[in-house]
Amino acid sequence: MRSSIAAIAAILALSPIFAAQAAPARSAAARNAVAPSIDTMKRLVKELSSDAYEGRAPGTPGEEKTLALLAAEFRKLGLKPGNKGSWFQDVPLVEITAKNVSPLTFTGGKGAVSAVYGPEMVIGTYRTTQPRVEVKDSPVVFVGYGINAPEKGWNDYAGLDVKGKTVIILVNDPDYETKGLTGPFNGRAMTYYGRWTYKYEEAARQGAAAAIIVHDTVPAAYGWNVVQSSWTGAQQVADSADGNAGQSAAIGWVQKDKAAALFASAGLNLDEQMAAAKRKGFRAVPLTGVKANVSFDNALRKHKSKNVVALLPGKARPNEYVLYSAHWDHLGHCEAAPDGDDICNGAVDNATGTAALVALAQANVKAGPTDRSQVFLAVTGEESGLLGSAYYGEHPVFPFRQTVGGVNMDALSVAGLAKNVVVIGKGKSQLDAYLNRALKAQGRVASDEPTPEKGFYYRSDHFSFAKHGLPMLYFEGGEDLVKGGTAAGMAAAEDYTKKRYHGPKDEYDPNWDWNGVLADLKLYYAVGRDLATTKDWPNWMPGDEFRAIRDKDRAGK
Known part of the structure; x- marks a missing residue:
């Protein structure tokens, strides 16, 4: 049996970067490839995730350091400022920090139920001009999954008036436990109806005063520690002319055991x-007779x-564009670890993706310009709900009808x-074909999502662009590791999710294995380079939800 080192060498020998005898399906772009620099990756990931950047939260000195570093790196490579002579696109945000948060209490049932801020519930608001929020004696209604999907004949709000009321909502879709991918909401694969962002959007459309999601680890795809670290401290919200007045006054999560106690107080079984x-x-x-109460002040x-x-x-063809995207932000100061460390450094998530933008730009500069222009976009506010990419989607610097497609990078695997x-x-x-060609040249394969119920498609910045019709490719490092197979890969993924994801221990580690990062960077390079040299305009597959948007945009309608 070959050693793991020999196996790695065998796979890399198939790479378009390392061997001239690779598969004949390689494009001219791949034959002229330049390897992205792992030294650049290591240097920038270490720097961006250092304590000096304080977790890269928007609107902090950590943002200022990040912006200065990225502009300097791109300038040094000889790239051009992309936004009318500027390296930056302003994204109007409001930082909201909840203070003096009362417990979330439910009265009027068999007994009062109270959840304290942090370990048992989190609460906040999208309203950007409201220094104090008070939900008082608000009738409570359980609205199931909180979905209104006319095309599916499903409406959890049917015949219901929730104006001024507090709605209790389940996370994910009704059929998330289905083993296959068929069902009213795609079976096991989460739809956008299952995302927490949708739940709040629909509750606001229905007029709810407060919307509270019941946390359940499996359908949420992460533990309470992730909710607590992500929802406490300063929060970023997109600004608007009316201060988001149409949003619910309060939005949040509650631990499942507290929800069970609440239902029991109303004579119901959760x-x-x-x-x-x-x-x-x-x-x-x-929940007959039960009233919700919560209040908190907001520093705006x-x-x-x-x-x-x-x-x-x-x-x-400089007026045709290929887009590379990654988010530069993370959570800043967050819920402290037992050792007192309260900086969520975001080394994997997403200093790796941010560094990859620079490494890919560097490789493309070395290889020489392509026929089409290439755009390297580092967006803000992903951790707060894809805010930076959503703003770019509404205000694209380069029109989407002139943008061919692109790749999004979020948390590269260091396993x-x-x-x-x-x-x-x-x-x-149709971007899958570009990736498959690059994978074939490396002797690797593309796999379906092993956990489609986690809804990753709706959790990173590619989704903001897809909503405007732009085909975007997003993939993650696989779990079938050369060293240890799927067992090792799944163990590494679980360990990261439980111990480091959205926590203070997502820190740079000099002992990381960078072989997977290098191989994946070469894929991003090959796909982007091919898109930038071809005359083709890849589209969504027939029948896809975004196809009609793309067709209309490309037709100039």
Whole structure:
């Protein structure tokens, strides 16, 4: 049996970077490839995730350091400022810090139920001009999964008036426990209806005063520690002319055991109600006599965070663009670890993706300009709900009808070289063919998502661009590791999720295995380079939800 080192060498020998005898399917772009620099990756990930950057929260000195570093790196490479002579695109945000948070209490049932801020519940608001929020004696209604999907004949709010009321909502879709991918909401694969962002959007449309999601680790895809670290401290919200007045006054999460106690106080069984909510025809259940109360003050600060936009002009068709994206932000200061460390450094998430933008720009500069222009976009506010990419989607520096497509990078795997990559949204667009060609040249394969119920397609910045019709490729390092197979890969992923994801221990480690990062960077390079040299305009696959948007945009309608 070959050693793991020999196995790694065998796979890399198939790479378009390392061997001239690679598969004949390689493009001219791949034959002229330049390897992205792992030294650049290591240097920048270590720097960006150092304590000096304080977790890179928008609107902080950590943002200022990050922006200065990225602009300097792109300038040094000879790229052009991408936004009308500027490296930056302003993104209007409001920083909201909840203070003096009262417990979330429910009265009027068999006994009062109270959840304290942090370990038992989190609360906040999207309203940007409200220094104090008070929800007082608000009637409580269980609305199941909180979905209104006319095209599916599903409406959890049917016949219900929730104006001024507090709605209790389940996370994910009703059919998330399905083993296959068929069902009213795609079976096991989460739809956007399952995302917490949608739950709050729909509750606001229905007029709810407060919207509280019941945390359950499996359908949420992460533990309470992630909710607590992400929702406490300063929060970033997109600014608007009306201060987001149409949003619910309060939004938040509550621990499942507290929700169970709440239902019991109303003479209901939470598990039974959760089961009923999975069935079509479910009707909302008022918690008779129960009233919700919560209050908190808000420290409000308007500011303009920034996306970073760098351009490598094309030599033949400079008004056609290929987009590389990654988010530079993380959580800043967060819930402290037992050792007192309260900086969420975000080394993997997403200093790796941010550094990859620079490494890919560097490789493309060395290889020489392509026919089409290449845009390197580092966006803000991803951790707060894709805010920077959403703003770019509404205000694109380079029109989407002139943008061919692109790749998004979020949390590169440092677990080692894998035989596969996991494509998020596999089969949705013709960009898969570009990736498959690059994978074939490396002797690797594309895999479906092993956990489609976690809804990763809706959790990173590619989604903001897809909503505007732009085909974007997003993949993650695979779990079938050369060293240890899927067992080792799954163990590494679980360890990261439980111990470091959105926590203070997502820190740079000099002992990381960078072989997987290098191999994946070469894929991003090959796909981007091919897109930048071809005359083709890849689209979404026929019948995909974003196809009509793209067709309309490309037709200039």
